[in-house]
Amino acid sequence: MGKVIRLSNIGLKRIPCVQVRCRRNEFNVYLKKYFARPFDYWALDADSKTNLGDVVLIHRIDRTQRPTTVVMHQVERIVFKYGNIIDPITKKRVIQDEFSDEIELKQRLVREDALLFEERRAIQKERLTARMSAVKKSR
Incomplete structure (x- = not known):
């Protein structure tokens, strides 16, 4: 060989x-x-x-x-x-020091976390506008 x-x-x-x-x-x-x-x-x-x-x-x-x-x-x-490059034991593709499916999983989790961040921000914005409108009404 x-x-x-x-x-x-x-x-x-x-x-x-x-x-x-x-x-x-x-x-x-x-x-x-x-x-x-x-x-x-x-x-x-x-x-x-x-x-x-x-x-x-x-x-x-x-x-x-x-x-x-x-x-x-x-x-x-x-x-x-x-x-x-394929690991002979696991038969998975390797990119630098990580398996390709682990890299894809990390990317998917980051995308989901970004979506969750935007949803949380929208919920916080709704609460803030509701409080601001409640404060304006009480004046």
């Missing part, structure tokens, strides 16, 4: 390919610890559905299916589209 960093076409047949950056753990024998290191792989993109920044799943292909010696993988599927 990795992120698409470059789109390209190869050969005279213009076969669509993508360059995918995968993070793999590399063991340091002296420190006896794994460190994440990026590796770049070229992969065939038969459907041409990937865009820059997409997270894709790639798998190795046979030597007979390789168009060149450099392209050794094929895009199996798109895991996450770039810009369409």
Whole structure:
């Protein structure tokens, strides 16, 4: 699994390919610890559905299916589209740090509160005019 960093076409047949950056753990024998290191792989993109920044799943292909010696993988599927952020656990869309339905709920509550404020203000204005007219009559 990795992120698409470059789109390209190869050969005279213009076969669509993508360059995918995968993070793999590399063991340091002296420190006896794994460190994440990026590796770049070229992969065939038969459907041409990937865009820059997409997270894709790639798998190795046979030597007979390789168009060149450099392209050794094929895009199996798109895991996450770039810009369409969906929480994998709740399956809800995320905008910055909040879920989209929570944002819509807040907006709806603010609109309702604004309407209630206007209604309360109208009621207060009616009471005030009633009191003012009562005071004028008593004079």
